[in-house]
Amino acid sequence: MPNEKVLMKGNEVLAEAALRSGCTCFFGYPITPQTELAAYMAKRMPKEGGAYLQAESEVAAINMVYGAAAAGARVMTSSSSPGISLKTEGISYLVGADLPAVIINVMRGGPGLGGIQPSQADYWQATRALGHGDGHLIVLAPATVQEMADMVATAFALGDTYRTPVMVLADGMLGQMMEPVTLPEPLDLASIEDKPWALTGTGAPGRTTRNIANSLDLVAGNLERRNDERFERYEQIKAKEQRAETYLIDDAEYVVVAFGACARIARSGVERARAVGIKAGLIRPITLWPFPTTTIEAALPGARAFLSVEMNKGQMVDDVRLAVNGRAPVEFYGRTGGVIPTPAEVATALADLQQTVTAAGTKEA
């Protein structure tokens, strides 16, 4: 029934939304806290006539994704932090061969085996280092279960448009959380654009040339041209696909920047700060790559300082600093190891920031 709300777990919503976005292949490997996603796919995918396979490893799973993506399918894999590390080799090959795929990371604490509690400690990896070589993924960060439902379709569409893998970067809190959600209407598969580059066989209808999925080019100049072309696409992505949500930003002097589940906490922290007279606001990046620099830019004229609030030791703060580029102080507050910051802590950090900035201003005056 359209528009009916259902109560679902974040991990399961990601899977259901993928099926409704035309995902016909899923390859995964069990890892907490994302396993419900694979289990849901195992139950549903065969009934949809698609391919579900529990691979022998994360390494195999991402290479199966590479094969299915090369064959032109809408394909997804999901994992959590240590598993994503294993996938990075394959992700680099997806980038190098310009193959679209959706990769879910339901983050847990690290490094190493870390823990199974929520974390945002893979920001650097997602935005900087998903495999060797020059390259990026589009990285989308949901903050609610509803956004998870809507974002998967966006991820598949962006991947196809720009021929790039796309990561949905969630965390254990969102993955395990149940919220009422309106699921997207199933996509009309006929609306998915043809992929003339796909490996469907040289005898496929309308074919005049053969297709090769490849990241290898032993000729130096050729490889550079391929990289240049990819980075031209990245510039288009940066220009057209930045996404962010703002809250109480119009008159904000102290701007909190937070993503994912952490942004929901930060939002309450902003409200608490407002209650004690601090003009606080929130920017929630929805695309972590490309980072929403235009939203930061728009907030700069009224901003006295920025505070990046994260469930890690300070990773996205690097991007906030790059965007602010020295024009305002940028500070960080975060918790790690499965410890979740509280609204009160965020409000306190804002109060401290106001005090520091005011004191510095008085000293200068």
Place this chain on the structure above:
Amino acid sequence: MSTPTATPTKTVAELEAHADEQVVFQRPETLTSANFSYCPGCTHGVVNRLMAEAIDELDIKGRTIGVVPVGCSVTAYDFFDLDMAQAAHGRASAVATGIKRANPDSIVFAYQGDGDLASIGTAETVHAATRGENITVIFINNAIYGMTGGQMAPTSLPGQVTQTSPYGRDTKTMGFPIRVCEMLATLDGPALVQRVSVDSPKNIRQAKAAIKKAFSYQMDGVGYSIIEVISSCPTNWGLSPVAALDWLRENMLPYYPLGVFKDAGAAPAEAETEASHE
């Protein structure tokens, strides 16, 4: 077997000038006009040709997808006139699985060397086999890493001198060579597990028959096939092409006996007979 037709590169005038001549040997349609980049005397080219002939004869060129991972075969996408995927080192069977699962009507092969298939890609190999993945794996075993310049392979023989076993492979510290076919034949998943060689015309003909059978099994949905091809690497063995084939016969064939280790498509008695013949 399909009737040989004129190569597309010939003009009508050229064909008419030779109208009284009968074509008895020509490049298979599944091979491009690119020259092989393999070293002189290397048997990769022989195997590539056998595969191309099999694909031509089974009339599956238009729906066959090849997967070539890292190794000397890494640029084989230039040689096969097919849709091709280049894969990461060791991952060809996983990539082939992804292609096959996405488009089950495609005929998918993975063409892998010994380092790729039996060392870095052992897990992908064993699991594709045990799943009975309906793909065709062609496994080139020449007991050495060719592309990187002659290092010890998982299939290098005891005592074999390589760049990274300069005093010979010492089984006490470097372990023993893996017999892939024998290992995979213990699994329930594979349909066809066979070891062939390309050291002589007779063995080349048997290799061709095995490769063709493997592809036909995939077409019929019988399941996973692996054809291990005992091959030579004159460059990295430091031998002439002819001496390399002698070395292969004297050293490799005793350790890696030829034969059918598993054949789900054959009558049980027939499979046994084939193995005992070798």
